[in-house]
Amino acid sequence: MLDVLVGSNGEPGTTGGHTLALTAIVERLQHLGMSGYEAKAYVALVASGVPINGYEVAKKSGVPRSTVYETLGKLVARGAAFEVKASGDGSAVEYLPLPPRVLVSRLSKEYEESIAELERILPTVTATPQVRLIHDLGDKTALLDCARDVVNGSKHELFISAWGSEWDELTDPLLTADRRSVDISALTFGEVGTKVGHCYRHTRSTPEVSLANLGCRMFTVVGDREEAVVGGLTDINAWGVYTDNPAVVLLAIEYIRHDIAIQLMGEHFDAAEVDRFWKSDPDLERLRSDHGIAAELMRAAHNGNRPAAGSAPRISRRGSGR
Numbered sequence: 001m002l003d004v005l006v007g008s009n010g011e012p013g014t015t016g017g018h019t020l021a022l023t024a025i026v027e028r029l030q031h032l033g034m035s036g037y038e039a040k041a042y043v044a045l046v047a048s049g050v051p052i053n054g055y056e057v058a059k060k061s062g063v064p065r066s067t068v069y070e071t072l073g074k075l076v077a078r079g080a081a082f083e084v085k086a087s088g089d090g091s092a093v094e095y096l097p098l099p100p101r102v103l104v105s106r107l108s109k110e111y112e113e114s115i116a117e118l119e120r121i122l123p124t125v126t127a128t129p130q131v132r133l134i135h136d137l138g139d140k141t142a143l144l145d146c147a148r149d150v151v152n153g154s155k156h157e158l159f160i161s162a163w164g165s166e167w168d169e170l171t172d173p174l175l176t177a178d179r180r181s182v183d184i185s186a187l188t189f190g191e192v193g194t195k196v197g198h199c200y201r202h203t204r205s206t207p208e209v210s211l212a213n214l215g216c217r218m219f220t221v222v223g224d225r226e227e228a229v230v231g232g233l234t235d236i237n238a239w240g241v242y243t244d245n246p247a248v249v250l251l252a253i254e255y256i257r258h259d260i261a262i263q264l265m266g267e268h269f270d271a272a273e274v275d276r277f278w279k280s281d282p283d284l285e286r287l288r289s290d291h292g293i294a295a296e297l298m299r300a301a302h303n304g305n306r307p308a309a310g311s312a313p314r315i316s317r318r319g320s321g322r
Contacts, residue, residue, distance in 0.1 A: 029043075032107045035071075037068075038074055038075055042097055044063075045075075051084050052094055052095060053093065054095070080097065081098060082095065132245040134241050137231060137240045143219065147170060147229045151173040153223060153224075158177060158186075159256045159257070161187045161188075162187075162221070163217040163233075164191050164192045168192060168194075170221075175194070175196055177196075184199070186198065186200065189201075203267075204262065216232035216233060217232065219231045220255065228244075230252055
């Protein structure tokens, strides 16, 4: 077990944060291809600081004595450890680890080469999809994690509509996407920490009015015109979907493009006239009279229900606007 690894003083036993760190190291080494026993044995070698034999590795790592030499042999075969002759005994074998810095560098190179090779060969065996995916996302963590995946996977283009709180959660992957020349078109509601790409702020109404109209913070991320995350968030819950359905992806893109176009038009015409039209035109007033229905419909879909006809709140508010 990891908690019997020796500490720097040579005495068995580690507890608390040190044990948690060792566990994390083992888990990461497993993610990069080592078996659990190999990872534990390697950590035991690194923690020892001097050459040790198989019995000592088993004692320090928790790897069974019956399999420890097989495990050490696998580490040697992959170049993560070395056999050395024990001093004073020409037949005894001890083991030293490959220095961690060198191991991490080697694993990183192997990982990057594997990813590059998969990117090259996977498309050659991929059939044209016959079924499109629409996957339910039931909470804020799932929604934002999926959005990050879309941003991180984008190669050419991103369309985003987000409130400041959600935009700020995506800032780091968006900056990375921008550095790899992904074209980003975004509409934001409220203040954002860092603008990235072609970023436009929704100004035709305040965030408070938009929230009252929609009943939630709408959130949309579209990557390379191939996949989309669409959802809504409140202060207590979130819901949405991930999809690669071309029809839904197209609708999401056009929704964002249209919103951005409205903002640009408002900035290029007389501000007072645009504001008067936005707040008093009867056709616009009719379109935005269904305050809160967006959130209600999304909640109902997430819960597997459908609101009864006429059940959504319809509150007429002059001069509000989305």
